[in-house]
Amino acid sequence: MNIIVCMKQAPDPEGPRDSFCINVEDMKVEPKGIPPALSLFDENALEAALRIKDADKENVKITVLCMGKKVSSAVLLKALAAGADAAVMVQGAEYGVQDSFSTARALAAAVAKIGDYDLILCGRQASDSNAGQTGILLAYVLGIPAVSLAQKIVPDSAHALIERVLQGGYETVKAPLPCLAVVGNEAGELRYPAMKERRLAKKKPTSEWAMDDLALGGALSQKVTLKRLFAPTARTRACKFVAGDALAQVLREDQVI
């Protein structure tokens, strides 16, 4: 079984707010002092793939697909060390400010170039754009079924049983392979690689492609255009520190409770 996990590189969203420098002129966010990382939710997608592999180590192959203007090898190495078998990075300067539609079309071309796949996994949203559309759009471009907010995926030879998170519970759905699952954070955190895995990761096959290597069939049109970036209104409050044994009384005095 071949699994492709689409992973995006993005600055760690938990970096301090002032490290997200906004270049108003070029409508770009220039992270200062926070290293690029795997987009948080894509780590959940990789973990979901690794759990499938745990159950059938010999027959499951996981390829990580990472696309962007520039992909850091340290980021890819993390995915390989966690247990992916191979990595493909697609880089290109022209891959600039793009919407989910054009990203999905470019990813579809990269998936076609990778070739054989049974299952494609994506994170629920990128930790930079937070759009949460690319996975489903990719499935539609490829013409395969999509299941979103997956918390558990159990494939057999022809289908995948997927637990999909609902408000207040979940449902199990059955989708024919090949299919795409958009993985929710409920799937669990990415495992921490051991030292040995880190060393092995450097030896795993990594392909480097340019956007020009993909059969894109012309320019990618955009449906959503970024018009402006600005800083959010800072919301800080004056925190009154109190001792634990005084908290109930203070809240009562201030008529909070």
Add this chain to the structure above:
Amino acid sequence: MGTVLALMELSRDREVLPSSLEALAVGKMIAEKVGLKLAALVMGGGIEQAAESLRAFPTDEVLVVDQPLLEVYQPELYTQAVEQVCSEIKPDYLVMGETFQSIDLAPRLAFALDSGLVTGCVDLEFDSGETLFIKPVYSGNVMAAYAVEGVPRLATFRSKSFEPAKPGESAPSPVRSLAISLDQSSVKIQAVEQVLSGNGHAQGLENAEIVVSGGRGLGGPEGFEILRELADQLGGALGASRPPCDLGWIEPSAQVGITGAIVAPDLYVAVGISGSTQHVGGMEGAKTIVAINDKEDAPIFKIADYGVAGDYKEVLPQLLEGLGRSK
């Protein structure tokens, strides 16, 4: 004259969701600014009452698609249904609340209708004839304004960003049933079973006046026991930040944050929560925030009104005891 279509979502007991009424208010705003009609679209099976209840709100029309096949959300059938409604109504805008359902449905509609979509919007701007959709990006560290190409422009709106629509004074809006034909042969995703608790919407959490939430700092599932005790004592709901849900310490539906429930209670008590942007985005609308964390420099204290820098295992028993004393 064009139309703004607001897609209404129903709870499992077939009541219109608060987030849909917020979307209806957004639709009204767009309709007034751009000079369009507003129509509410409600779909499902056996939904006469929900359709009737929508007539009280100020819209030009309530559109109803009532079919047994739509009784439960099925992604492919719902996509077909909305697509057919759009080919008849030809809306300029299609707006929805951001819910687990629309997270799944909206991108499918964007593809089917070949239109742009902006998800999780919190604001709108009307700039010389162009509507800009505003949403937090980089998990709330930056704000972005987007224009959308294609018709209808699609957008989902983060709950609690807008006041919900209120029933109007005027006569009930006209209601119209739309007949659509669904093609079941194209359905590839089969539902096997549903495992659900409650009415399917975290009303308990989203509408609670008091919310007590725990984070990674609780150290394990047992930490939620004393937290539950505190929630019960205060008469509030129990929530959590993302890590405890992902680690299986508490059910995923307890999650507060931009990927969980968005809450704005009178009192929010954050215990062992560091204050990640993704969590803060789901609770900073609370009137009063109390944070308990053993790290004095935890970001959560920046947005808290009251803070206790200490070990929750010591602080919570003290708090419970203090609350228990006669008022």
